[in-house]
Amino acid sequence: MTVTRRWPLFVWLVSLGVFAVVVGRMRLATDLSAFLPSRPSASEQLLIDQLKEGPASRLVLIAVEGATDTARALISMRMAGWLRQDSAFSAVSNGAAAEREAERQLLFRWRYLLSPSVTPERFTVEGLHRAVRASVDRLASSAGLMTKALLPSDPTGELLDILERMEVEAGPETAGGVWVSRDRRRALLLARLGAPGSDTDAQERALASIRAAFAAAAGEAGVTDARLILSGPAVFTVEARDRIRGEAVRLSVAGTALVAVLLLAVYRSLAALVLGLVPVATGALAGIAAVSLGFGMVYGVTLGFGATLIGEAVDYAIYLFVQAGERRREEADRDNWFDLYWPTIRLGVLTSVCGALPLALSGFPGFSQLGVYSIAGLLAAAAVTRWVLAGLLPRGFRIRDLGRTGEALVRLISRLRRLRWLVPAAAALACGSLWLHRDGVWNEQLGALSPVPLEAQRQDAELRADLGAPDVGCLVVVGGRDAESALQAAERVSSRLAVLVGEGVIAGFQSPSNYLPSLQTQRLRRAALPEDGVLRERFAAAVRGVPVRPEGFGTFFADVKATRAAPLLRAEDLRGTRFAVAVDSLLVRGSRGWTALLPLRASAEASGSGVDAARIRAALSDVPDAVFLDLKTETDTLYQRYLSEATRLSAGGAGAVVLLLAFALGSPRRVLRVCLPLAAALVMVIAVLVVGGHRLTMLHLIGMMLAVAIGSNYCLFFDRLAQAGAIGGSRAGRTLVSLVLANLATVVVFGLLAGSSVPVLSAIGMMVAPGTFLALVISATYWKPDAECAA
Amino acid sequence: MGFRSGVTALGFMLSCAATAAHAGPWGIVQLMEALAAKHSGRAEFVEKKYVSVLTAPVESSGELSFAAPDRLEKRTVQPLDERLVLEGDRLSLERGGKRRSVGLDEYPEIAALVGSIRSTLMGDRAALEKIYRLSLNGDARRWTLLLVPSTPAVADLVAYIRIGGSEGLVDRVEIHQPGGDYSVMSIREMPQR
Numbered sequence: 001m002t003v004t005r006r007w008p009l010f011v012w013l014v015s016l017g018v019f020a021v022v023v024g025r026m027r028l029a030t031d032l033s034a035f036l037p038s039r040p041s042a043s044e045q046l047l048i049d050q051l052k053e054g055p056a057s058r059l060v061l062i063a064v065e066g067a068t069d070t071a072r073a074l075i076s077m078r079m080a081g082w083l084r085q086d087s088a089f090s091a092v093s094n095g096a097a098a099e100r101e102a103e104r105q106l107l108f109r110w111r112y113l114l115s116p117s118v119t120p121e122r123f124t125v126e127g128l129h130r131a132v133r134a135s136v137d138r139l140a141s142s143a144g145l146m147t148k149a150l151l152p153s154d155p156t157g158e159l160l161d162i163l164e165r166m167e168v169e170a171g172p173e174t175a176g177g178v179w180v181s182r183d184r185r186r187a188l189l190l191a192r193l194g195a196p197g198s199d200t201d202a203q204e205r206a207l208a209s210i211r212a213a214f215a216a217a218a219g220e221a222g223v224t225d226a227r228l229i230l231s232g233p234a235v236f237t238v239e240a241r242d243r244i245r246g247e248a249v250r251l252s253v254a255g256t257a258l259v260a261v262l263l264l265a266v267y268r269s270l271a272a273l274v275l276g277l278v279p280v281a282t283g284a285l286a287g288i289a290a291v292s293l294g295f296g297m298v299y300g301v302t303l304g305f306g307a308t309l310i311g312e313a314v315d316y317a318i319y320l321f322v323q324a325g326e327r328r329r330e331e332a333d334r335d336n337w338f339d340l341y342w343p344t345i346r347l348g349v350l351t352s353v354c355g356a357l358p359l360a361l362s363g364f365p366g367f368s369q370l371g372v373y374s375i376a377g378l379l380a381a382a383a384v385t386r387w388v389l390a391g392l393l394p395r396g397f398r399i400r401d402l403g404r405t406g407e408a409l410v411r412l413i414s415r416l417r418r419l420r421w422l423v424p425a426a427a428a429l430a431c432g433s434l435w436l437h438r439d440g441v442w443n444e445q446l447g448a449l450s451p452v453p454l455e456a457q458r459q460d461a462e463l464r465a466d467l468g469a470p471d472v473g474c475l476v477v478v479g480g481r482d483a484e485s486a487l488q489a490a491e492r493v494s495s496r497l498a499v500l501v502g503e504g505v506i507a508g509f510q511s512p513s514n515y516l517p518s519l520q521t522q523r524l525r526r527a528a529l530p531e532d533g534v535l536r537e538r539f540a541a542a543v544r545g546v547p548v549r550p551e552g553f554g555t556f557f558a559d560v561k562a563t564r565a566a567p568l569l570r571a572e573d574l575r576g577t578r579f580a581v582a583v584d585s586l587l588v589r590g591s592r593g594w595t596a597l598l599p600l601r602a603s604a605e606a607s608g609s610g611v612d613a614a615r616i617r618a619a620l621s622d623v624p625d626a627v628f629l630d631l632k633t634e635t636d637t638l639y640q641r642y643l644s645e646a647t648r649l650s651a652g653g654a655g656a657v658v659l660l661l662a663f664a665l666g667s668p669r670r671v672l673r674v675c676l677p678l679a680a681a682l683v684m685v686i687a688v689l690v691v692g693g694h695r696l697t698m699l700h701l702i703g704m705m706l707a708v709a710i711g712s713n714y715c716l717f718f719d720r721l722a723q724a725g726a727i728g729g730s731r732a733g734r735t736l737v738s739l740v741l742a743n744l745a746t747v748v749v750f751g752l753l754a755g756s757s758v759p760v761l762s763a764i765g766m767m768v769a770p771g772t773f774l775a776l777v778i779s780a781t782y783w784k785p786d787a788e789c790a791a
Numbered sequence: 792m793g794f795r796s797g798v799t800a801l802g803f804m805l806s807c808a809a810t811a812a813h814a815g816p817w818g819i820v821q822l823m824e825a826l827a828a829k830h831s832g833r834a835e836f837v838e839k840k841y842v843s844v845l846t847a848p849v850e851s852s853g854e855l856s857f858a859a860p861d862r863l864e865k866r867t868v869q870p871l872d873e874r875l876v877l878e879g880d881r882l883s884l885e886r887g888g889k890r891r892s893v894g895l896d897e898y899p900e901i902a903a904l905v906g907s908i909r910s911t912l913m914g915d916r917a918a919l920e921k922i923y924r925l926s927l928n929g930d931a932r933r934w935t936l937l938l939v940p941s942t943p944a945v946a947d948l949v950a951y952i953r954i955g956g957s958e959g960l961v962d963r964v965e966i967h968q969p970g971g972d973y974s975v976m977s978i979r980e981m982p983q984r
Contacts, residue, residue: 139840140851142865142875143884146900146948148842148972547847 008387012282015380019285026292029299058090058196059585060232061463062189062210063181067218067226072187073176075226078217079210080178083191084576086213088206091581094189095172095179103577108159110573112563114517115158116165118525122156123535128542131156136546153555155539155548165514172466181466186229188466192581193234200241203234231460239456240758244300247756252303255749259314262748266741267321267399275392276317279381282388283313287377291369301760302369312352312374312710313381315742319345320385321399322738323731342386344720347664348713349382354656355709358649359702363642366760367702374709406733409740413780420781427680430687441686442643443695476509476598476616478626483571483594486587487518490596493626496619497598505615508601512586515579522568532561646698650705657708665719673722674715677782678708681774685767699760703767710746710768711775714739718779736780743776817931819916825931825959827914830859838976855978863909877905903945904952907938908964911954923952933957 062079064072080094093099112118121127135157139148150159172179172188179188191210195202207230214228256277263273291298323337356378359371434441476493480486490513497509513521530538536557543550574580586597600616613630620626661671682704690696717739721732746768753765833856839848853867867873874885880895882905895902903922910918919925922945923938938952948968955963960980967973 136845136849137870139842139845139849140838140867140870141873141886142867142905143901144840144849144974148840148844151842151844547845547849549844549846552844 006391009391012384012388016282016285019282019289022289022292023285026288027297028303029297058193058234059581060191060193060207060210060230060234061460062191063186063229063231063463063466064189064214065186065227065229067221067223069176069184071218071221071223071226072180073178074221075214075217075223076178076187076189078220079213080189082213082216083189083210086206086209088194088202088209089191090194090584091192091576091578092189093179093191093578093581094187095174096177099578103579104159104163106574106577106579107162108154110563110569111154111158111162112529112560113522113525113569114162114514115525117156117158117161118528120528123528123530123538125538125541128156128539129546132543132546132548136548151548152552153559155553155556181463186466188463190581192584200237204238207235207238229459229463231456231463236456236460241300244758247758247761248300248303251752251756251761255752258748258752259745262741262744263314263318266402269397269399271394271397272321272399275389275397276314276321278389278392279317279384280313282384283377283381286380287373290376291373294372295365295369299366299369301366301758302373312746313377314745315710315713316345316382316385317389318742318745319738320389322402322741323734338386338390341720343664344716345382345386345713347660348716349378350660350664351657351712351716352378352709354653354660355705355712356653357656358646358653358705361649362702363645364698367646367698370702374706402734402737406735406737409736410733413736413783416777416781417784423677423680423778423781427683430683433687433691434683437690441690441696443697474600474613474616474628474630476600476620476626476628477595478598478623479590479593479595481593483587483589484518484520486594486596487513487516488520489623489625490587490598491518491521492623493596493598493620496623497600500616500619505612505619506600509598510582510586511598512583512596515574516569516571516583516587519568526564526568529560529564531564532557535560643698643701646701650701653705654708657712670719670722673719673782674712677715677718677778678711678775680778681711681771682707684774685771688770689766694766697759697763699763700767703764704771706764707768707771707775711772714743714772714776715779718783721783739776743772746772817927817934819925819927819936821931822927822934822936823914823916825914826912826961829912829914829959832857832912833981834978835981836865836976836978838974840972840974842972843970854981857909857912859913861909861913863905863912865905875905877909900948903940903949904966907952908954911936911964912961931958 064075064079066072067075076094077096080092080096083089083092107114117131119127122131132155135151135155138144138157138160139151141147147160150157154160173182173184174180175184176187179190180186181188191206193203193206195206210230211228214226218224218226260273260277263276264270267273267276288298288303291302319341320337323341353375356371356374359367360375362368362371476497478486478489478493480489490511494509494511494513497506497511500506501508517525529535539553539557540550571580571583574583586599588595588597613628616628620628658671658675661674662668665671665674685707686696686700686704689700694700717735721735750765750769750772753761754769756762756765833854835852836855837850837852839850841848850869851867851871852869853865853873855863855865857863862876862878864877865875867875871886874883876883876885877895882895882901895906907919907923909915916925919938922940922942924941926937926939928935928937934956936954936956938954940946940949940951946969950967950969952967953963953965954961955965962978962980964976964978965973966976
């Protein structure tokens with residue numbers, strides 16, 4: 001070894017040390033934020049906060065199905081009983097009547113602070129008269145015999161007012177005393193975790209408690225055919241973490257193993273195999289180190305892509321070993337190889353970098369990590385192949401003679417050539433079918449990007465609908481410095497929304513201030529309550545002419561008196577009830593102060609078209625900082641923005657690849673020779689996916705860029721071969737062998753990805769494996785072997 | 792008032808026991824058959840509620856209609872507009888433009904009250920016997936059906952329900968509650984449209 005050969009080795013070893021240190025210190029992130037935008041607008045931020053940390057992220061939707069109605073009800077009761085004892089849960093509801101009764105009592109106790117009807121006017125003689133009159137009229141209702149018991153203690157009807165306003169009817173149906181789904185086949189429970197959405201370990205433990213409670217309850221009920229279904233963000237997070245973690249390891253290990261077997265079978269040399277994995281390992285380390293340094297943390301999904309790098313980085317060593325010749329004169333042959341092929345490989349690396357660049361620039365951190373990982377990994381792998389690997393090869397290093405395989409390949413390809421008319425025909429067919437399916441090419445839902453499997457998403461939507469959890473279609477958001485000012489703002493918004501309800505613009509709305517009025521409002525209400533003597537006097541005057549016995553209202557006077565002396569209602573007083581859950585999910589602490597959310601319900605007439613956004617915005621115009629959000633539109637816009645960003649970046653990447661080729665190859669003909677097979681291959685893959693019922697997402701677009709990155713290398717080699725002059729017959733054969741071997745490795749690795757249950761991974765695998773294979777085959781079809789080597 | 796109705800009830804129960812003893816041509820079976828023979832109907836009603844905390848009964852009126860197999864609608868016009876529909880096991884109440892629909896078993900009270908009227912109109916003896924003990928007094932021309940709750944939950948709400956009628960027509964429903972409050976609903980059949 002010469003001195004000049006040692007320097008790269010030294011640099012490489014030092015870099016490896018640095019990478020290892022960085023990788024050893026990296027922080028692994030497993031939450032779902034990898035596929036949420038990194039530069040969100042204010043409203044998107046709200047959406048993301050809710051998903052990542054918000055109280056909604058703490059809800060676990062629980063369903064019990066199978067067995068009999070009675071058994072399910074029993075299991076639900078038992079589970080709720082046990083889980084309520086568990087400190088991991090801040091609230092557990094299953095619709096049991098006892099629960100409703102407790103909530104009713106709570107509302108009853110605080111009725112004079114909770115009811116918006118409590119104003120000074122309400123407690124004048126005139127106001128009392130009207131309120132009592134209305135209460136008596138209420139007795140005429142069919143529900144009268146039930147509400148009559150309230151009259152002596154609540155003659156002004158505050159409790160009924162509160163109940164009506166709270167829309168408690170928005171809960172699920174009940175059967176056998178517990179919540180059930182609409183088809184009655186499932187018992188439903190709702191649990192709220194104490195731990196925040198980002199504490200995945202705590203979530204995992206809590207989910208285990210739920211499963212244990214279910215198993216115990218089912219055992220106690222003596223049934224074996226009951227099933228537990230869990231859903232909600234916590235469930236998704238835990239499952240996604242487990243799955244991504246599992247798949248990252250599984251796919252990387254399986255990919256490495258398969259590629260190793262493949263290479264070993266071809267090389268018949270352990271040393272060659274080990275040396276061949278050196279660029280891959282260096283690339284993977286460099287990639288992770290770059291991501292860790294650049295982002296401060298590494299997503300689990302990114303590690304899953306470790307596999308993708310193997311598929312590509314292993315190619316460089318393959319080219320070197322196979323093409324550089326197997327016999328004698330290794331040194332000279334190798335130098336020769338560098339002179340001959342290095343420019344081609346360098347161009348291949350650069351096109352790959354161009355292909356990965358759109359990823360690195362994407363607005364989704366998961367994708368940009370993948371892009372950075374690929375770029376750093378490829379550059380490192382190529383550099384190691386060029387400057388380090390050659391120096392590491394032992395004297396007399398050789399792999400099996402592949403000359404005959406090469407000749408066979410050349411013969412095969414010359415036969416393929418006869419079928420080359422198939423390529424334009426197939427491409428035209430693909431374009432045609434894409435045109436026919438042009439409306440169904442893209443999946444335009446943000447959920448398509450979710451790492452949560454479709455089946456789980458569907459089940460979640462079903463449970464949510466059954467639980468009557470308000471589907472957060474439209475809402476008004478208003479903020480404040482602290483909880484109190486956010487509540488006050490919510491009250492101002494509520495008063496405007498109440499008018500809209502009256503006008504029929506919306507059917508109803510929820511507000512945290514319905515359950516927990518601001519202290520200011522509570523103070524005003526408390527101040528509106530007259531002093532005992534005054535109240536008695538006014539009441540006596542008020543009920544003249546109303547057919548009630550004035551002496552029967554002792555509890556009313558006592559309750560008003562008690563409220564005047566008692567402290568105000570605090571969030572703690574609601575603990576353990578569904579009201580606490582409601583307040584927690586509607587009043588959130590954000591990065592800057594507090595935010596109150598007021599979900600709206602569309603009126604029945606407006607169903608389908610949503611709500612009249614313009615009228616709502618107009619009504620809110622005088623409430624500073626109140627924002628009306630239509631989340632459906634909002635998320636669609638968000639997704640479309642990112643989809644178009646991805647399209648733009650991909651187009652930019654493709655443009656960069658073409659420019660690079662034009663610059664490097666210097667001939668439009670050669671640029672076309674490289675680009676057309678790639679384009680044809682991609683069109684065919686997309687057409688097959690779309691016709692097969694897949695809808696493309698951004699993930700497929702990303703896969704397309706990776707396919708371009710890898711496939712372009714093959715095309716470049718064929719282009720190099722076409723410039724045949726300098727290349728002898730056996731060289732062409734060996735080049736072909738190396739390309740086929742490289743592609744086999746790629747297909748193996750990405751084929752594994754295609755089978756992954758993580759949508760991100762499978763979409764990319766589905767695109768790259770067939771895409772690169774077709775690119776190779778199509779390029780080969782158009783290559784004209786020299787007459788002598790074809791012979 | 793409470794005392795008087797209590798005595799009446801006792802009297803009824805005794806006489807019903809007597810009726811049951813010599814089961815003649817007119818019994819619960821025949822009544823239920825007569826009621827079930829009618830598949831739909833419309834009637835006006837006037838309901839008076841006597842509530843102890845009030846010095847005068849609260850009166851309401853409107854229209855009652857039912858259709859086999861399981862729909863009962865009670866539309867109150869005076870003094871407030873309200874529509875109560877019991878269909879299958881769903882109960883919906885519409886008042887002041889607001890409609891709320893609930894599962895019947897969520898409101899066992901309403902199930903006991905409105906459900907019993909529906910079951911009677913439909914001649915559904917099995918449904919009635921789920922919550923009440925039945926006894927019949929009088930003859931086909933003028934009968935009285937007494938429903939006494941057999942479960943404690945319903946007994947908390949209803950002391951007894953007395954339904955009066957003639958042949959297959961119901962014309963009076965009295966609901967008596969523990970504590971003496973009660974309501975009387977008089978029903979007048981309207982010609983079928």
